[in-house]
Amino acid sequence: MAVTDYLRERFFPHMWCPGCGHGTVLNSLLRAIEELGLNKNNIVMTSGIGCSARISGYVDFHSLHTIHGRALAFATGVKLSKPGLKLLVPMGDGDALAIGGNHFIHAARRNIDITAIIMNNRIYGMTGGQFSPLSGPGKKATTAPYLTIDREFDIVELAKAAGATFVARSTTYHAKESIEFLKKAIDHKGFSVVEILSQCPTHYGRKNKEGDAPQMLENYRNNTAKIGSKALADDPSLIARGIFVDVERPEYCQEYDQIIERAMKE
Amino acid sequence: MTKQIMFLQGNEACVEGALYAGVEFFAGYPITPSTEIAEQLSGRLPERGGKFIQMEDEIASMCAIIGASLTGKKVMTATSGPGFSLKQEAIGYACMAEIPCVIANVQRGGPSTGNPTHVSQGDINQARWGTHGDHNIIALTASNHQDVFSITVDAFNMAETYRTPVILLLDEAVGHLREKLILPEKGELPIVDRLRTSVPKGVDYHPYLPREDGRLPMSDFGGDHRYNVTGLFHDMWGFPSNNPKVVNELLRHLVDKIDNNIRAITRYKEHYMEGAEYILLSYGSSARSAIHLAQNRRAKGEKIGVLELQSIWPFPSELVREKCAGAKAVLVVEMNMGQVMAQVKMAVDEPGKIFLANRIDGKLITPSDIKQLLRVIQGRGV
Amino acid sequence: MAKARLKEQKIIRDWCKGCGICIAFCPKKVLELDAEDKAVTVRPEDCICCRLCELRCPDLAIEVFKQEEE
Numbered sequence: 011m012a013v014t015d016y017l018r019e020r021f022f023p024h025m026w027c028p029g030c031g032h033g034t035v036l037n038s039l040l041r042a043i044e045e046l047g048l049n050k051n052n053i054v055m056t057s058g059i060g061c062s063a064r065i066s067g068y069v070d071f072h073s074l075h076t077i078h079g080r081a082l083a084f085a086t087g088v089k090l091s092k093p094g095l096k097l098l099v100p101m102g103d104g105d106a107l108a109i110g111g112n113h114f115i116h117a118a119r120r121n122i123d124i125t126a127i128i129m130n131n132r133i134y135g136m137t138g139g140q141f142s143p144l145s146g147p148g149k150k151a152t153t154a155p156y157l158t159i160d161r162e163f164d165i166v167e168l169a170k171a172a173g174a175t176f177v178a179r180s181t182t183y184h185a186k187e188s189i190e191f192l193k194k195a196i197d198h199k200g201f202s203v204v205e206i207l208s209q210c211p212t213h214y215g216r217k218n219k220e221g222d223a224p225q226m227l228e229n230y231r232n233n234t235a236k237i238g239s240k241a242l243a244d245d246p247s248l249i250a251r252g253i254f255v256d257v258e259r260p261e262y263c264q265e266y267d268q269i270i271e272r273a274m275k276e
Numbered sequence: 277m278t279k280q281i282m283f284l285q286g287n288e289a290c291v292e293g294a295l296y297a298g299v300e301f302f303a304g305y306p307i308t309p310s311t312e313i314a315e316q317l318s319g320r321l322p323e324r325g326g327k328f329i330q331m332e333d334e335i336a337s338m339c340a341i342i343g344a345s346l347t348g349k350k351v352m353t354a355t356s357g358p359g360f361s362l363k364q365e366a367i368g369y370a371c372m373a374e375i376p377c378v379i380a381n382v383q384r385g386g387p388s389t390g391n392p393t394h395v396s397q398g399d400i401n402q403a404r405w406g407t408h409g410d411h412n413i414i415a416l417t418a419s420n421h422q423d424v425f426s427i428t429v430d431a432f433n434m435a436e437t438y439r440t441p442v443i444l445l446l447d448e449a450v451g452h453l454r455e456k457l458i459l460p461e462k463g464e465l466p467i468v469d470r471l472r473t474s475v476p477k478g479v480d481y482h483p484y485l486p487r488e489d490g491r492l493p494m495s496d497f498g499g500d501h502r503y504n505v506t507g508l509f510h511d512m513w514g515f516p517s518n519n520p521k522v523v524n525e526l527l528r529h530l531v532d533k534i535d536n537n538i539r540a541i542t543r544y545k546e547h548y549m550e551g552a553e554y555i556l557l558s559y560g561s562s563a564r565s566a567i568h569l570a571q572n573r574r575a576k577g578e579k580i581g582v583l584e585l586q587s588i589w590p591f592p593s594e595l596v597r598e599k600c601a602g603a604k605a606v607l608v609v610e611m612n613m614g615q616v617m618a619q620v621k622m623a624v625d626e627p628g629k630i631f632l633a634n635r636i637d638g639k640l641i642t643p644s645d646i647k648q649l650l651r652v653i654q655g656r657g658v
Numbered sequence: 659m660a661k662a663r664l665k666e667q668k669i670i671r672d673w674c675k676g677c678g679i680c681i682a683f684c685p686k687k688v689l690e691l692d693a694e695d696k697a698v699t700v701r702p703e704d705c706i707c708c709r710l711c712e713l714r715c716p717d718l719a720i721e722v723f724k725q726e727e728e
Contacts, residue, residue: 013718021515022673023717029677033716041713054497056343067504067515072497074346075506075516076339077369083336087343087351088497090327091301095347095498116332183683185713211677223716224682266327273322 013040016050018070025064027135029223031182031208035100035129036065038185038206042192048096055098056085058110061135061210062102071098079109082117085124093263096196097124103144104134107163111143118172121200122262126174127192128165128203131210139213150217166254169203176202177255181230182209184251191253200261207234207249280459286450287312289421289457290354290380291320293428296460297467299378300326300349303340305333305359308392309448310382313354334359338366338379345375346505348470348496350432354380356448357390360399360406367441368407369507371530373514374484374492376435376470378428380444382451383560385638394638395448397560400615403443404589410527412534414541415443415589419450419563421457426465427543427586433468434541438533439492445588447611449561449640470494473501484526485512490533534590542595543586548574552581554650555600556633557620558609559585562641566609569643569650580650588616593623600624605653607633609646664688664705665723671696673719680711680720 017040026032043053053071057063059078066073072095076084085097106114106128117124133151134140141151146162169177176198178191188206195202209215209226220226235242237252282292291313294302302321304314318328327344331337334355341351355363360381370377383399385391390398403415414434418427424446431442473493475481477500486492495501504514509526511517534541548570549555556566563584573580583599585592600606600620606629608617614632621627633649635641651657667688676695681687686704689697689711697720699705705722712720 012721017718022670023675023719024673026716028675029679030716033718034679034714037713037715037718040718050502051498051500067506070502072346072502073504074343074497075504075508076342077365077507080335080339080366083331083339084343086329086331086336087301087303087340087345088347089343090329090340091344091349091351092347092496092498112332113336116336182714182716185710189713223677224679227679227683227714266322266329270322270325273319274325276323 013037013044016040016043016070018068021068024068026061027212029209029211030061031131031210032062032065032129034182034185035127035188035206035208036068038188039098039100039127039192040069041189042196045189046193046196052094053096053098054085054088055100056081056088057100058105059136060102060105062100062105062129065100079105080113081105082110082113082124082126086117086122089122089124090263090266093123098127098196099124100127100129102135103128103130103132104142107165107168108143115168115172118169118174118201118203120262121173121175121259123199123201125195125202125204128205129208130165130205131208131214133210133214135210135213139217165203165205170255173201174203174255175200175257175259176253178203178253179205179207179251181207181234181251183227183230187251194253194256198256200259279461282457282459283454284421284457285312285452285454286421286424286446287382287452288316289424290428290444290446291316292457292459293425294352294378294432295320296425296465297429297432298350298469299352299432301341301344301351302327302353303329303331303337303344304353304355305331305337307334307356307359309384309451310354310356310380312451313380313382334362335366338363341377342366342370342373342375345377346497348472348494350376350436350470352378352380354382356382356392357384357386357399358388360402364406368409368411370441371407371411371413372507373505374439375441376439377441378431378435378444379441380446383445383447391638393448395561395611395640396636396638397447397562397611398615399445400588400612403445410531412531413443413589414438414440414534414587415445416543416587417445417560418586419560419584421455423586424450425457425460429465429467430543433466436468436470437491438537439494440534445560447560472496475501482512483514484510486529486533490536538590538592541587541590542592544592544595545584545586547582547584549581549583549599551579553579553604554654555603555606556580556582556609556646557585557596557600557606557616558582559588559616562609562611565641565643566646569646572643585616591619591623593619596620596623597625603629605629605631607631607646607650607653609633609641611635611641662707663725664702664707665725667699667702667705668721668723669697669699670719673717675717677716679714679716683714684711
């Protein structure tokens, strides 16, 4: 199948700004699904609110566009009630880790078989460029005219600590790598997290003088390095890319099946 | 066959009703005084292959049951005061996306933390107006365990019939009181199951296009019809729309689908109402005291009756007007500052004869509390 | 191994928002923006069919078709 077979083409061109990385994440995600040969009827995409969340309207899966920050909670209900379904939950950084931070760590703790894709553009785009918990200090935003003083989360470390059993990071520049990580994440039995650095040239890029979309991608190329690489060893200030966690642990729905078995015996 | 008789809490009667109605999925978070509902279902659901999950918070619980409902399951959550506040945004989502679900709110004192272990009926208005935007909602209540059981079954049935969240407004006194429940046999009470679309695979399915009878057949997630569910204004396919005609029709539908069925939704009971000159209009645990008083006064020859509402929203205005028309005075007996009384005053022709008999101090309103006020109204002194 | 040759670089004009990502990172400078700020194939003969334009396109507007190998 072609990638367009997974799209609701009637809604294209999409609503994202020119050069927005979210389109590339959608692109990579569809290729991963295509390569895995998944059945469209078997996929539920759940999203929250924000630029990122509009992704669920564009895919020809069961799509659940919910409320801000709660996509993982909705997805947990879908998954536990029908564990045969594949749950894909793309979220923005604010959606996933500010308002939705609690659901994120608890979904990870349960190790429920859901794939969380965090499209990290380090800003609230839909509302016009306010800083997010991923912006980090010293950044300009409409709510930080004198620069941010908030420290940022490290999504990989947060996901690891919370108990996610698959954790990876890539960027929209590294599309092939993203596809590879997404494939592995979707295939993984348990809670998987893929952070994809995704440029927002309209707000973040413009306010922080990072240039247009190609320049921001250039930065992703220059400022990141694969884990285990010489480049990263030489310059630890680079952002690490790669698969950070890939372990087996009991999955929540499977564990619950055992509860049902025990309850039925007693 | 002899019927099974149980001695249990109101919260447990609610659980029995939910199981009878076919609940398959529960998500919740511990909160007094509703916790027993979660505790009971954590054991009872898996016994029959159902699922229970304790979520990280109240909001997540509400979201999880909405997700589960979309896979075709009958779903429920239970909460109290502060938890009910937290759930409001997701309840609004379920209204907008028309997702069947039942929310039991075992009311306690408020606002804020109030008093978790004391009784109140202060969430009447929140059940109706808690979420933003125009919509309609169904809220049911009951005063004894037999009725808690059957009204819980009704709640599930109405959620399915009207594709809407239904709120069960229980209260601490009923929830924690222990009394008898005679368990209805299978088939004794009607059960409404999920109406699924008959549109075959490959044919365009409209999840938000009502049939002639107003019902909207659903398609389970994982089935052949891949559609969109959103809290945005949406068209009949569930896709976002800004078309004024589409938006107008959607919002009117959300209100009308319940208003137009108010007769079918209305639940009430009459106690000693024959020729009643004074009517005690009440609901939930307050109604127990009202009934007790009416029973005693009737025995003494006073014409006092009780109109017990079991459906609060949509407010049964016509019923109330009709039943209260001949009364000398109507005392609305409730444990809040007159939330139902305000509705009654709007419903009747002579609002001047409507009085409030209330208690808001965390104590159950007693028959003598009501009697004192009644004596004043009757002109018999304090 | 024979070098992959381009059969067609299909670009959906309506979808392309002219961000320039495909152009900036094409290793062979096959693409350019036209007067309407839409990506167009200008040097198809140089294309090595690496498909990076297709994979990175945020508008999902590009599809690369290779010539069938002989």
